[in-house]
Amino acid sequence: MCAFGIINAAGIANIGRYVDVASAVITFGGSFFAVLASKSLSDYLAGLKSFLLVFKASSTDTKEMIQKIIDLSNIARKEGLLSLEEAASNLDDDFMKKGVLLIVDGTDPELVRGIMETELVSTEDRHKSKIAFWEDLGSMGPAWGMIGTLVGLVNMLYEMDNPSTIGPSMAVALITTLYGSLLANWICAPVAGKLKSNNASEIMLKEIMIEGLLSIQAGENPRVIEEKLKSFMAPGDRMLDDGGDENG
């Protein structure tokens, strides 16, 4: 949409005015190089690859997960904690499965919480390092754009004898700033934002799982567990859940 707006404003015939290889090399080269130099290679590649996560639909359905935990708590109540082993094999989520197996093994509740929370924290750390990649790249874009513009301006200022070239020279100098802004605001800000928002919902889901698993281990009443876990949800979503799923 905004690409259309830019083209519209510039005129389709003038699109070539916005393409300049040397400017792209300074701005993108400088930005990516500076971020590469500031990370270990594996973090850098993980950061780059996380771009694809933006297009992956987030599969976290809070309501469904709460329902699963309540089902598990009903099984545990009726048939004992050991019967969860079988139920665990039907779970898609590795984090949830690990927690259930720890419970089945009879691990101490404090230790279950410790292991699960360490995993949650280190998952969040890995997410944050990917978010930081895009934020760092986004702050490097305008910086290297300005460096390119300064390089172009200095050159232009030495060649002011021919007034007719001043305009185009300055235009070329400004293109790096434009590239830098686009890198920051068209690519990096949305990607970092999306990764942050995905992280937030994944972490909340994992917190619900930890809370639910520990309640199951403590042998709490399924109704109380439901009440507890629904506090994580918006009141509106909760209502719907009551209507459809509670008899499950």
Next chain:
Amino acid sequence: MCAFGIINAAGIANIGRYVDVASAVITFGGSFFAVLASKSLSDYLAGLKSFLLVFKASSTDTKEMIQKIIDLSNIARKEGLLSLEEAASNLDDDFMKKGVLLIVDGTDPELVRGIMETELVSTEDRHKSKIAFWEDLGSMGPAWGMIGTLVGLVNMLYEMDNPSTIGPSMAVALITTLYGSLLANWICAPVAGKLKSNNASEIMLKEIMIEGLLSIQAGENPRVIEEKLKSFMAPGDRMLDDGGDENG
């Protein structure tokens, strides 16, 4: 008021100078698109819809709520905790009602606090995600305004042969920066500010409710509860309350 000032400064006849469709497409299109790309669709729509909350008068009257809690504590003292069930049906606030019902059910105080605080925290998280929508949009506005201005400037710099068009071309280039600033400071900053201020008073009210309900459950003296809850209020407001409501 400021719209009047802007018009005044520009002259009513010149208002057309400030309208440019391509500029609007770049600035608003770019900003809204970048925010859309950085959120899940449901968060994006919730963020947009939260604009309307700005006009909703905040219904949170701290004094009234404290009075209600004291009334409830008197009922609980005289007729027992179970008698609160009837009183709960007269409560407008869902959060308060839920708390009272938990107490009536004889839920463990630690669990009551846990459930209520989880609900409070996730309410605040939802508010914060709406506030973040407007803050993100507010930071995108000037960024895309500058991108639009750079696009316009590059174009202008290639067409400097005719001096009489330089002025108007540059004016058009600057309009995106103006649009971006207005988006950030006329729309986003006030909306984000209002949502933050509404959030703060709602959270404080909910904290008062939690504190009050736990005191009722613990069977504390209504006078002590009043003293406790009034500490949340400004001394001036407290005085008025003493005069009018205390005999209630």
Next chain:
Amino acid sequence: MCAFGIINAAGIANIGRYVDVASAVITFGGSFFAVLASKSLSDYLAGLKSFLLVFKASSTDTKEMIQKIIDLSNIARKEGLLSLEEAASNLDDDFMKKGVLLIVDGTDPELVRGIMETELVSTEDRHKSKIAFWEDLGSMGPAWGMIGTLVGLVNMLYEMDNPSTIGPSMAVALITTLYGSLLANWICAPVAGKLKSNNASEIMLKEIMIEGLLSIQAGENPRVIEEKLKSFMAPGDRMLDDGGDENG
């Protein structure tokens, strides 16, 4: 002083060059309106009124307060906690008086601390909301100054036919930026700074009171209380205090 410098730099005869009604309407109107839209009316008015607090001399004398607490602890030691009721009537500070009365009533120490700290926190919240008013206004000033300048520049760029009017038109356009900077740095920054500094000393005084009252309630030795409370003060101030007041 700086007003003198500005006048000096501009020449007294040219003072009229810096006065422009439309510019003032955009900058001040826009800033105040944007802050008004982002607060509830009562917060807005409280924020505006807090301007007067800047001129109120801070009445908090830490040394005097510590002396009063030590006097109270001596009374409590010799004549019992109940005898503090009479002493409380001579106290100017409402916060201190409330604390003493809670102690006299035989309130549980944990509850005394809870009530006093809730009051301290909500006092600080109220102060912070006033500080935020001036900080928000201070960030709106330059933003609306720039909006005004953009409005003026766009207008000017359409009227570049007559070179002799370009200078004055641009001067007028720049005046909004000047107004915005003055609003932020001449008014808002000092007011917010002063409110912050007043808040810090009031909060420290209230913390000393809480610490002192709880020590009195616990029946601690007046010498130990003195030692404890003097830790809040700078070593230099402490010395003077030892010389003059300790025999009181």
Next chain:
Amino acid sequence: MCAFGIINAAGIANIGRYVDVASAVITFGGSFFAVLASKSLSDYLAGLKSFLLVFKASSTDTKEMIQKIIDLSNIARKEGLLSLEEAASNLDDDFMKKGVLLIVDGTDPELVRGIMETELVSTEDRHKSKIAFWEDLGSMGPAWGMIGTLVGLVNMLYEMDNPSTIGPSMAVALITTLYGSLLANWICAPVAGKLKSNNASEIMLKEIMIEGLLSIQAGENPRVIEEKLKSFMAPGDRMLDDGGDENG
């Protein structure tokens, strides 16, 4: 060095071009006035005076202090806690001396920690208020520099009839921005940085003292105390210490 660079770049003969009284009055007057208005007079004077602390060599030798604490712990082990009273009279550091006397008085360990930590926190608060003075001044410098430049520009724009005066007028307008940047980056940033760095090492030293004194009071083994306190130091420094001082 950089002064030399500036002079070099400008040419020694042109040094007068960078001196302008009205500019200095706006920039320095405005900055110091705005900071004065935002602080109490005593804080302001303490802030100004803290400039001299930059030249005071920091006397904090961590290694020496750890050695002293180990010596004290040996004395306490052999001759009892009361024998520390004599040793205390040889200590230069008031904070350390106060701690030793509290121990000799038989004060409760919790109370010793409370008093020492309150003192540590309020020392840090006083340091921070001085650091804030220079940071505030550093942010005011460029702000008032820009105000001065705007004042100069507006004036210049009204007097563009004579092209030969435009250059020098604009040069004078820019001087306030230069003054503001120099105030911020030549004076304020280094002073604030130095005060911060001094604060950090003083606070670490005081933390070592508190840890050490409480260990002495608890009658811990001098070897364990040494191990504990050396954890605060860099491994390299520790080694040297082991070689030379441990037999002391």
Next chain:
Amino acid sequence: MCAFGIINAAGIANIGRYVDVASAVITFGGSFFAVLASKSLSDYLAGLKSFLLVFKASSTDTKEMIQKIIDLSNIARKEGLLSLEEAASNLDDDFMKKGVLLIVDGTDPELVRGIMETELVSTEDRHKSKIAFWEDLGSMGPAWGMIGTLVGLVNMLYEMDNPSTIGPSMAVALITTLYGSLLANWICAPVAGKLKSNNASEIMLKEIMIEGLLSIQAGENPRVIEEKLKSFMAPGDRMLDDGGDENG
């Protein structure tokens, strides 16, 4: 790469246009001097020297360390805690070795944790002070670049009689801004980023060691320890580990 881009954009023949000794003296001299003035000499030198750490390959292999801890826990289980003394002599890592020796000495677990965490915190403090060196230098670069540009501009504005020198003079003035941006974005940002990333992985490794050592001391089951420590790793890395190392 970006150096190539800059050269490309400017033309190889014009490289001399970007070299100016006075500009370098102002920008680099001012920046390094300002940072020197804000640190103690030893911190300054340590900061400078930390530049070399960027090229040192980080030797922290999480998987290998977890394997070592599990090996140690097996030894401790079979042959008792005292047998770890011999194993400790084969450890490369001083932090790990120190921890093992503390355990062998029979130190109280609380004290082991205390000493190890103090060491971890002060290691992180030392790292942070080096990171702060490069961040401070990075913020000083653009500031002194702007000071240099202002100095050059003021000079140029007094010498506008000869239009042919305006361009080159302004070019020279802009070079300091270019130098400052390069210092910040080519040198300081990557170095600070790399030091931060090294710090994060070193601290995580040390946390794993502390957790592991305390589990060994508590005599926990090697399988549980493995489960615990693997929670620190990404699920993908964990799998590989299971395949290859677990039988070790």
